[in-house]
Amino acid sequence: MNEPLKILLMGPQGSGKGTQAEILSEQFGIPAFGMGQLIRDEVASGSEYGKKLEAIINKGDLVSDEDAAGLLKLRLERPDTNKGYILDGYPRNMGQFNAFNFDSPTHVIVYEIPRDESLKRLGGRLTCAACGKVTSVSSGVSAGDDCSCGDKWIVRNDDTPEAITRRLEIYENDTQPVIEQYKEIVHRIDGVGTIEEVSTRTFSAISVQ
């Protein structure tokens, strides 16, 4: 491949795009990152920009679309992106799309999984409020059972089917207009199946363009 591969990965929580981002990164030898990671790395670097972001976060405010895009612009100037990059989960709404006006992706991969599959993958999470440990009902424990610390496993408010459904609806509402903007380079990938099956579908979508 001579042209840089600039791949955006989209998909709801639990669609497995983080795993696919790692596989693509290794296969193509290009870096993969998401906005949350860029922000955390910049804060950890102690740079002037990082200090500005840290102050915003410490106040409990959200990093603005412009600041996030500024961070991405700096990241894309680094030489390891010369052959391309994989951007995981960004832009996820029209505000971010409009701020991301300094580069043009070559591929937008949208992982699609049915709502009930998302609920199955994301549901069943149990948390111990006392020690903070997390487990899953698939490991054989139930809400109300004892954690090893002696307290009880509970379903957090964030992990109820209603809360998960609400997050999935927000994703769909916010992301559909972005997908529409990119429609000429969008590849919709069936996200149901093994990691290998999904990555095979992804590779063929990228290479047949």
Ligand SMILES: [Zn+2]
């Ligand atoms: Zn515990």
